[in-house]
Amino acid sequence: MFDIVFWVLAAVTVGAALAVVLLRDVFRAALCLILLFFTIAGVYITLHADFLAVVQVLVYVGAISILIIVGIMLTHEVWRGNPSGRLRIPAIVVSLLLLGTLVFSAVTTKWQTSDVPPQEPTTAAIGVSLFGEGGFILPVEIAAVLLLAAVLGAIVLIREK
Amino acid sequence: MSVGLEHYLILSAVLFSIGLYGVLAKRNAVVILMCIEIMLNAVNIALVAFSRYVVPMLLTGQIFAIFVMVVAAAEATVGIAIIIAIYRNRESIDVDKFDLMKW
Numbered sequence: 001m002f003d004i005v006f007w008v009l010a011a012v013t014v015g016a017a018l019a020v021v022l023l024r025d026v027f028r029a030a031l032c033l034i035l036l037f038f039t040i041a042g043v044y045i046t047l048h049a050d051f052l053a054v055v056q057v058l059v060y061v062g063a064i065s066i067l068i069i070v071g072i073m074l075t076h077e078v079w080r081g082n083p084s085g086r087l088r089i090p091a092i093v094v095s096l097l098l099l100g101t102l103v104f105s106a107v108t109t110k111w112q113t114s115d116v117p118p119q120e121p122t123t124a125a126i127g128v129s130l131f132g133e134g135g136f137i138l139p140v141e142i143a144a145v146l147l148l149a150a151v152l153g154a155i156v157l158i159r160e161k
Numbered sequence: 162m163s164v165g166l167e168h169y170l171i172l173s174a175v176l177f178s179i180g181l182y183g184v185l186a187k188r189n190a191v192v193i194l195m196c197i198e199i200m201l202n203a204v205n206i207a208l209v210a211f212s213r214y215v216v217p218m219l220l221t222g223q224i225f226a227i228f229v230m231v232v233a234a235a236e237a238t239v240g241i242a243i244i245i246a247i248y249r250n251r252e253s254i255d256v257d258k259f260d261l262m263k264w
Contacts, residue, residue: 006164010172017176017199021183026192033195040202047169047213052205052223059230064198064237071191071241075248084186085257091185095178102174111166111215118217125220126227136224143231150235154242 006046013039026072026082034065048118051126169210176203190244190254194237201233 016039019032037060044053084091119125129135176199183196205226212222247261248254 003164006168010168013172014175014179017179020192020195020199021179021187026189029192030195033198036199037202040206043169043172043206044209046164047209049209049213049223049226052209052226055227055230059234060198060202064234067237067241068191068195068198071194071244074245075191075254082192083188085188088186091182094185095182098181099174099178102177103171106167106170106174113166113214114217116217118213119220122220122223126223129220129224130227139228143228146235147231150238154238157239157242157246 002046005042009039009042009046013043024082027069029082030065030068030072033068034061037061037065048120048122050121051123166210166214169214170207173203173207173210176200176206188255188257190247190256190259191241193256194240194244197240198233198237201229205229 013036016032016036020029020036023029023032037056041053041056041061044050044056130140131137180196180198180200180203183199184193187193187196208222208226208229210222212220212226216222244254247259251258
């Protein structure tokens with residue numbers, strides 16, 4: 001059962017990613033990107049990462065996809081389609097080379113996998129490691145500063161002169 | 162053969178390669194931004210898979226994935242803002258025509 005779920009999710013994810021790069025219509029590519037974000041949330045659920053699946057739906061499906069669709073609407077490039085540039089053939093070669101290397105190293109490496117059953121639910125454990133003693137509180141603060149800087153930078157860049 | 166760590170890593174590698182192809186080959190800047198999001202999601206899958214199969218009790222991979230999401234959100238915001246600012250100045254977001262920073 002679990003295997004079937006993984007294969008279906010993997011097939012839909014790869015299909016949606018291919019649709020993003022191959023579809024002629026930019027808006028439809030953006031909709032396929034949203035489908036990709038949803039199926040990746042499903043992949044997280046198969047990996048027992050329940051909190052991360054919810055965050056994926058909130059942040060990617062809820063916020064980033066809206067941002068990308070607004071970007072498509074504000075730049076009237078939809079009628080021009082989704083053409084490839086001069087680098088199409090080198091890009092195919094480079095990505096196939098990278099894919100071969102990554103798959104080869106993933107298959108040939110002897111991974112030291114652990115047989116301990118995964119934690120569930122993960123929300124409390126992630127909260128403790130993010131905010132608890134000896135946890136990741138400094139990166140959390142730095143992430144807050146980064147988000148503030150990004151928001152201010154976006155406002156400054158997009159403001160009418 | 163039941164699904165294991167390798168399957169997730171191969172899925173992640175396939176998604177990353179598709180995203181890399183899009184980033185290198187596409188001309189529309191918004192599509193390039195979308196392909197960067199695909200690549201970041203592929204990396205997140207690999208991180209969560211390592212977290213699940215190698216150190217199931219520590220969750221460090223999932224925490225790292227959360228920080229990747231934070232940086233991805235910041236990057237998408239600033240990226241869209243830059244694209245819209247360039248569109249205002251040049252009436253185009255075709256990256257083959259971006260030569261503002263060439264000498």
